[in-house]
Every structure is written in C-alpha cells, then in structure tokens.
Amino acid sequence: MNQKYEKYYVPAQSPWPIVGAFAMFFIAVGAGLTVMQARSGGGAGHYLLYAGIGVLIYMLFRWFKNVIEESDQGLYSAQMDRSFRQGMSWFIFSEVMFFMAFFGALFYARMISVPWLGGAGNNAMTNEVLWPTFEAMWPLVTTPGGGTTQAMGWQGLPLINTLILLASSVTLHFAHVAMENNKRGPLKVFMALTIALGVVFLGLQVLEYMHAYQDLGLTLDAGVYGNTFFLLTGFHGMHVTLGTILLLVMLIRILKGHFSPDKHFAFQAAAWYWHFVDVVWLCLFVFVYVL
Amino acid sequence: MSSVTQQHDNTAAHHDDGHHHPAKGFKRWLYTTNHKDIGSLYLIFSLTMFLIGGAMAMVIRAELFQPGLQLVDPHFFNQMTTVHGLIMVFGAVMPAFTGLANWMVPLMIGAPDMALPRMNNWSFWILPFAFLILLASLFMPGGGPAFGWTFYAPLSTTYSNDNTALFVFAVHIMGISSIMGAINVIVTIVNMRAPGMTWMKLPLFVWTWLITAFLLIAVMPVLAGAVTMVLTDKYFATSFFDAAGGGDPVMFQHIFWFFGHPEVYIMILPAFGIISTIVPTFSRKKLFGYASMVYATSSIALLSFIVWAHHMFTTGMPVAAELFFMYATMLISVPTGVKVFNWVATMWRGSISFEVPMLFSIAFIVLFTLGGFSGLMLAITPADFQYHDTYFVVAHFHYVLVTGAVFSIMAGAYYWLPKWTGNMFNITLAKWHFWLSLVSVNVLFFPMHFVGLAGMPRRIPDYALQFADFNAIISLGGFAFGLSQLLFVVVVFKCARGGDKVPAKVWDGAEGLEWEVDSPAPYHTFETPPEIK
Numbered sequence: 103m104n105q106k107y108e109k110y111y112v113p114a115q116s117p118w119p120i121v122g123a124f125a126m127f128f129i130a131v132g133a134g135l136t137v138m139q140a141r142s143g144g145g146a147g148h149y150l151l152y153a154g155i156g157v158l159i160y161m162l163f164r165w166f167k168n169v170i171e172e173s174d175q176g177l178y179s180a181q182m183d184r185s186f187r188q189g190m191s192w193f194i195f196s197e198v199m200f201f202m203a204f205f206g207a208l209f210y211a212r213m214i215s216v217p218w219l220g221g222a223g224n225n226a227m228t229n230e231v232l233w234p235t236f237e238a239m240w241p242l243v244t245t246p247g248g249g250t251t252q253a254m255g256w257q258g259l260p261l262i263n264t265l266i267l268l269a270s271s272v273t274l275h276f277a278h279v280a281m282e283n284n285k286r287g288p289l290k291v292f293m294a295l296t297i298a299l300g301v302v303f304l305g306l307q308v309l310e311y312m313h314a315y316q317d318l319g320l321t322l323d324a325g326v327y328g329n330t331f332f333l334l335t336g337f338h339g340m341h342v343t344l345g346t347i348l349l350l351v352m353l354i355r356i357l358k359g360h361f362s363p364d365k366h367f368a369f370q371a372a373a374w375y376w377h378f379v380d381v382v383w384l385c386l387f388v389f390v391y392v393l
Numbered sequence: 394m395s396s397v398t399q400q401h402d403n404t405a406a407h408h409d410d411g412h413h414h415p416a417k418g419f420k421r422w423l424y425t426t427n428h429k430d431i432g433s434l435y436l437i438f439s440l441t442m443f444l445i446g447g448a449m450a451m452v453i454r455a456e457l458f459q460p461g462l463q464l465v466d467p468h469f470f471n472q473m474t475t476v477h478g479l480i481m482v483f484g485a486v487m488p489a490f491t492g493l494a495n496w497m498v499p500l501m502i503g504a505p506d507m508a509l510p511r512m513n514n515w516s517f518w519i520l521p522f523a524f525l526i527l528l529a530s531l532f533m534p535g536g537g538p539a540f541g542w543t544f545y546a547p548l549s550t551t552y553s554n555d556n557t558a559l560f561v562f563a564v565h566i567m568g569i570s571s572i573m574g575a576i577n578v579i580v581t582i583v584n585m586r587a588p589g590m591t592w593m594k595l596p597l598f599v600w601t602w603l604i605t606a607f608l609l610i611a612v613m614p615v616l617a618g619a620v621t622m623v624l625t626d627k628y629f630a631t632s633f634f635d636a637a638g639g640g641d642p643v644m645f646q647h648i649f650w651f652f653g654h655p656e657v658y659i660m661i662l663p664a665f666g667i668i669s670t671i672v673p674t675f676s677r678k679k680l681f682g683y684a685s686m687v688y689a690t691s692s693i694a695l696l697s698f699i700v701w702a703h704h705m706f707t708t709g710m711p712v713a714a715e716l717f718f719m720y721a722t723m724l725i726s727v728p729t730g731v732k733v734f735n736w737v738a739t740m741w742r743g744s745i746s747f748e749v750p751m752l753f754s755i756a757f758i759v760l761f762t763l764g765g766f767s768g769l770m771l772a773i774t775p776a777d778f779q780y781h782d783t784y785f786v787v788a789h790f791h792y793v794l795v796t797g798a799v800f801s802i803m804a805g806a807y808y809w810l811p812k813w814t815g816n817m818f819n820i821t822l823a824k825w826h827f828w829l830s831l832v833s834v835n836v837l838f839f840p841m842h843f844v845g846l847a848g849m850p851r852r853i854p855d856y857a858l859q860f861a862d863f864n865a866i867i868s869l870g871g872f873a874f875g876l877s878q879l880l881f882v883v884v885v886f887k888c889a890r891g892g893d894k895v896p897a898k899v900w901d902g903a904e905g906l907e908w909e910v911d912s913p914a915p916y917h918t919f920e921t922p923p924e925i926k
Contacts, residue, residue, distance in 0.1 A: 123518035203618025215641035247637030323630035
C-alpha cells in the first residue's frame with residue numbers, strides 16, 4: 103500500500119488503570135462505610151475513602167503524565183486526537199444525562215407529585231385520606247408532613263453567581279482565543295481570571311448555603327423542595343469544583359510552557375467542561391430559582 | 394503532519410520488541426491494553442458471574458421445589474432473587490456483550506485496537522471490585538440487598554438494611570465502568586474504521602453495538618441518579634420517594650425505568666447483531682434486508698426511551714399515560730418483527746447447515762419471538778393488571794433474556810471460539826450442551842406462563858398448593874439447565890487447551906474481516922488498516 107497512513111498509537115502495558123480500579127474500590131467501600139457509620143458515629147470508613155481519593159489523584163497524575171509525554175514525543179496522530187475529542191464529548195453527554203435525572207425529579211415533584219398530593223386531577227381522595235389540610239404549592243414551603251421552610255429567592259446571591267459564571271465563560275473564551283493566537287500573556291491573565299471567578303462562585307455558593315441553613319431553615323431534609331435544591335446545586339457545585347481544578351491544572355501547564363496554538367486538546371477539554379457546567383447553571387437558575 | 398509520521402516511525406522501531414507479544418505472567422492481565430486480552434477478561438468474568446448468579450437461581454428453585462418454607466428463610470430468599478438479578482444483568486449479560494465487542498469490533502472494522510486502550514483496561518477491572526462489594530455484603534450482619542434488582546422505594550429506603558450504602562456505591566462504580574466501556578466502543582466505531590469501511594458496510598454486530606453504546610451512555614447516568622436519591626432518602630432524610638415530604642415512591646419507578654427500559658435493549662440489541670452475523674453464515678446467503686436491519690435497530694433504540702412506564706401500569710397513572718405507553722410499547726413490535734422476518738427470510742432457500750452456533754441462533758429466533766409475544770400480552774394495559782408481578786412476567790423476561798440474550802452469547806461464543814483459540818471445540822459435547830439446554834430451558838420457563846396466568850406471585854418464597862406440581866417441574870428444569878451449563882465450561886476449557894486446528898476462515902460461509910486474520914487471531918491485528926473492497 104502506497105497510501106500514507108499515520109499509525110494509531112496503542113500504548114504498551116500500563117499499571118495505572120488497575121491502580122485506578124483499586125482506587126475506585128477503596129472509594130466505593132469507604133464511601134459506603136462512611137455513610138453507614140455516619141448515623142452510629144465512629145468507624146474508620148472515611149479513612150478508606152480518603153485513601154481511595156488519594157490513590158485516584160496519584161493515578162490520574164501518573165496516567166496523564168504518560169499521555170503528555172507520549173503526545174510530546176509525537177506519537178499521537180490526528181486520528182488519536184479525534185478519539186480524545188469524541189471521548190470527551192460523550193463523557194460530557196453522560197454528565198448531561200446525570201443532571202437530567204435530578205431535573206426529572208424536580209419536574210416530577212413540581213408538576214405531578216405535589217399537585218396530586220394537593221388533590222389535583224382525580225386525586226381528591228389522595229388529599230382527603232392522607233393530608234387533608236395540605237395545599238399544593240411551589241416552592242413547597244410546607245410539606246404534607248408538616249415541615250416548614252422558606253424559599254430561596256433568585257435575586258441577590260443567585261443572580262450575582264449567574265453573572266459570575268457567565269463572565270467566567272466569556273473570559274475562558276478569550277483565553278482560548280489567546281491560545282490560538284499564541285498570545286501567552288493574555289492567555290495567562292484570562293485563565294487566572296476564569297479560575298478566580300470560579301473560586302468566587304464557589305465561595306458565594308457556600309455563603310448561600312449558610313444563609314439557607316441559618317436564616318431560611320432551608321435544609322437538605324426540608325421536603326422535596328430542599329432535596330432538589332441541594333442536590334442540584336450541590337452536584338453542580340461539585341462539578342464547578344472539578345472544573346476549577348481542571349482549569350488550575352491547565353494554568354500550571356501553561357505556566358510551564360505546555361500547549362501550542364494548534365495542539366492544546368487538554369485545555370480545550372477543560373474548557374468544554376467549564377462551558378457545560380455553565381449551561382447546567384443556567385438551567386438551574388431558571389428552573390430551581392426563578393420559576 | 395509528515396514530521397509527526399516520521400518521528401513515530403523512529404519510536405516504533407525501538408518499541409517493536411515486546412510490543413508484538415503478550416507480556417508474561419499475571420501482569421499481562423493486570424496491565425494489559427490489548428483489546429483481545431481485555432475481551433477475554435470480560436468473557437471469563439462474565440462466565441464466572443453467570444455461574445455464581447446461576448447458583449443463586451438454584452437456591453431459589455430449590456426453595457420453590459415444594460410449597461412451604463424448607464431450605465432458606467424468606468429474608469435470605471429475597472437476597473437471592475435480588476442478587477441473582479443484579480449479577481445476571483450487570484455481571485453476566487452486559488460484560489459478556491462488552492467482551493464480545495472488545496474482541497470482535499476492532500477485528501470487524503479493521504482497527505488496530507480499541508480507541509482508548511488504557512481506559513478499556515480500567516473499565517474492566519472496576520467490575521470485579523464492584524461485584525466483590527455486592528457479594529461481600531451478603532456475608533455482613535443484616536445481609537445483602539433484599540429489595541429486588543429493581544430496588545423500588547420504599548423497599549430500598551425505609552425498609553432496607555443498613556448495608557444499602559454499599560449496594561449504592563457498588564452500582565455507582567459498575568455504572569462508571571459501563572459508561573467508560575461504552576464511550577470506548579462508540580469512539581472506536583466512529584473513529585477507527587478502516588478506510589473504505591463506510592457506515593452501510595459495517596457488520597451488523599458493530600451497528601447494534603454502536604446503538605447499544607449510545608443507550609448505555611444515555612441511561613447509566615440516570616441509574617446513578619436513582620441510586621443517589623435512594624442513598625440520600627435512606628441516610629440523609631431527603632424525601633424524593635416519600636409523600637410526606639412532597640415526593641412520591643412512584644417517582645422512583647419513573648426514574649428507574651427510564652434507565653431500566655433502555656437497559657433491556659442494551660441486553661438484546663447486541664444479541665440481534667450476533668444472530669444477524671451467524672444466520673447468513675450458515676444459510677450461505679447474504680443477510681436479507683441489511684439496511685432495514687439498521688433502521689429497525691435504531692427505531693427500537695429510540696422507542697426504548699418512551700415506553701418505560703409500561704412497567705408501571707398498576708401504579709395508578711392517568712389513563713392517557715397508560716394508553717400512550719401501551720401504544721408506544723406495541724409499536725416496538727414493528728421493528729422487532731422486521732428483524733425476525735429478515736432472519737427467517739435469510740434462511741429461506743439458503744443451503745442451511747446446523748453447526749452449533751446456528752443451532753443456538755435458530756433456537757434464539759424461535760424462543761426470543763415467543764418471549765416477544767408474551768411481551769405483547771403484557772403491553773396491553775388492561776391485561777397487564779392481571780399479569781403484573783406474577784410468574785407470567787418472570788416467564789416473559791427469562792425467555793427474552795435466557796433464550797434470547799444468553800443463547801445469543803452462547804451462539805457467539807461457539808461461533809468465534811475457534812477464531813480466538815485456533816482450535817475447534819468438541820462438537821459432540823457442544824451439541825449435547827445445546828440440546829440439553831434447549832429442552833431444560835423450556836421445562837424451566839414454559840410452565841411459568843401457566844402458574845403466572847393462574848395468579849402465582851413472583852418474589853415470594855412460598856405458594857398456594859395448587860401450584861405445587863408445576864413448580865416441581867420448573868425446579869427440575871432449572872436444575873437440569875444449570876447443570877447443562879457446566880458442559881459449556883468444559884467445552885470452553887477443552888477448546889482453550891487444544892483441539893483440531895482451524896484455518897483463518899473457520900466457517901466456509903462466513904464473511905467479514907475477522908476471518909481474514911489467522912486463527913488464533915494474532916496478538917496485534919490490522920496495525921496498518923486493511924483494504925476494504
């Protein structure tokens with residue numbers, strides 16, 4: 103065959119996946135035991151959890167180190183690059199579906215279970231037999247069981263946070279443009295700015311949680327409004343945390359002189375992730391706070 | 394770009410040693426990035442899990458051999474039904490298909506390996522740990538999960554034992570494993586096809602796996618969400634599934650089955666692919682209606698997202714919803730009918746021979762169709778009010794999963810075993826395995842239709858005296874089917890050890906790239922892509 107073909111790089115044996123599998127094992131058992139022992143108190147489950155997380159982080163460092171070295175040696179073809187891109191895209195799609203489960207729970211609670219408990223449709227007897235005094239409302243500040251809480255408004259902190267996250271997506275885009283034009287100075291500035299915005303967002307989120315717990319009585323166990331509020335914003339916050347760490351790693355790599363205008367997939371993957379987290383927040387802002 | 398290619402040639406030169414041969418010792422299996430090694434690992438793991446899950450089924454059938462409670466106490470019985478289901482779904486059938494995909498997809502599309510070989514290894518090795526956790530919880534105080542594999546709330550929240558957190562995190566990591574595995578398959582198929590391997594030239598097994606991988610990525614995260622809500626409901630006093638807090642136990646079922654229904658297609662679409670590969674080979678004809686097979690598979694996958702509530706007809710949904718899900722479900726029989734028609738039309742006037750893979754395939758077509766018909770009966774809302782939660786349902790899903798998915802896996806294993814090992818299996822033993830399985834599986838599952846229609850509830854360790862005779866027969870069929878599978882283990886083991894050598898093209902009617910490489914398939918294949926005519 104005379105046709106030129108770039109070889110697809112298949113790495114030789116690697117110890118990191120099996121180390122990662124052990125890490126997952128420790129995390130799963132550790133997290134399980136931690137949750138089980140949380141009620142009874144005591145127990146050493148959380149040490150296993152921390153060990154697992156430690157091993158996972160170490161494993162990721164070494165694994166990505168291998169990948170970066172292989173890339174620097176020129177082992178990767180354009181086809182390999184496409185594999186990475188497609189893999190990251192599908193990973194983000196799976197994350198979208200994860201949030202879908204919780205948005206689904208939110209919509210179900212708002213549009214079906216709460217109205218039905220209040221007697222909507224042909225459920226008059228449900229209301230009559232279970233909690234006759236319950237009236238359907240959203241946000242559900244008085245649960246059928248009698249628990250009360252206050253709703254979180256969208257003005258103030260949530261609105262500020264929305265603007266912060268939107269701004270961070272813009273600064274990240276500028277960083278990307280700077281990367282493509284090989285302007286390392288602005289690149290570093292915009293990356294640092296994006297990370298700072300991410301950290302500020304997380305800080306304000308903590309303030310908002312404290313406000314919810316201390317002033318509003320809005321807690322994780324405050325009925326299905328509190329449940330969906332904290333799980334959706336909580337998982338989003340975890341994703342912002344991960345995204346911030348990813349961007350921080352990218353900034354460190356940029357400071358070390360990594361990446362070039364036409365070879366910076368890791369940076370791009372982190373950026374995609376950040377934009378995805380931003381879009382999730384917009385949905386959150388609309389459906390959890392405003393509506 | 395040319396400099397990149399050149400650079401690579403240099404490194405490849407000094408890499409070559411030790412790259413072309415598997416490493417020695419157990420490290421080969423722990424550190425491997427080779428799709429064939431990982432495929433074998435998946436298949437061996439799946440067979441092990443099949444036997445463990447099968448042993449649990451034997452416990453269930455032993456208890457149900459007679460009315461009354463004699464062997465195990467009801468709580469243990471519940472653990473057996475639960476873990477049997479979990480193991481067979483997540484530990485046996487899904488890894489078996491993933492193993493076949495690992496082995497065959499790169500060979501079929503002319504790729505050097507899976508697209509992301511290291512992640513491939515990670516996906517596999519998470520699985521044994523996940524099932525270690527699940528199985529270990531059986532021996533802990535309080536026991537393992539006992540709420541059914543569907544872990545309906547409030548059984549899994551209010552009424553479950555304290556070890557439920559371990560179940561939750563075991564499901565989390567097996568979900569992560571499935572998602573990574575599926576991403577690998579989908580990227581391999583989209584990105585790694587040899588030049589000239591256009592979409593409509595793809596072997597159907599590859600097509601069905603492409604769509605399966607999409608379903609996996611779409612729904613495994615939803616399962617993760619469901620178990621997370623179970624965890625917070627049970628341990629952190631949330632009330633997603635508790636009406637007192639504004640939630641609803643039925644919401645659990647909606648979320649679970651939004652995952653669960655695509656999941657059942659995840660377990661059958663690759664089976665369709667295998668059958669569509671084997672039937673043409675032994676009919677010595679091209680597959681009838683290739684394009685319609687592709688479209689039918691896609692339609693089934695899309696429809697699978699809008700039929701989930703047919704598992705929940707008796708939960709008191711509004712009539713409009715019941716009707717919508719009934720009609721949507723019945724719609725699935727159209728593309729499925731297309732498939733069955735195409736398989737039969739492929740055999741029509743073919744010069745058929747009855748090698749072992751073909752025997753399993755024909756049994757699949759007949760018995761899976763039977764399971765499909767009982768599925769149609771269950772899809773009729775008013776009729777389902779009668780059948781719901783009876784042994785009729787158990788009969789239905791065992792026909793589609795055992796004589797469907799498992800038979801197709803057996804067919805695929807016999808079809809490709811000579812390619813993997815270079816040896817022909819013991820045909821006499823394999824035929825014994827087939828005929829014993831075929832007879833016993835029907836003795837096992839067919840009478841379940843009758844006891845189910847007569848009202849015997851599922852998941853209960855005791856039953857009314859009127860069901861005694863049928864249950865004795867069912868149990869005998871079950872023991873016979875279970876023992877027959879040991880023959881399969883013997884055949885596989887013997888085939889791996891040795892046997893008559895086979896040529897590259899093991900079956901004379903076979904088509905596809907996998908038959909152009911030697912038998913056994915060399916450790917590395919298609920390092921430069923083959924030419925596709």
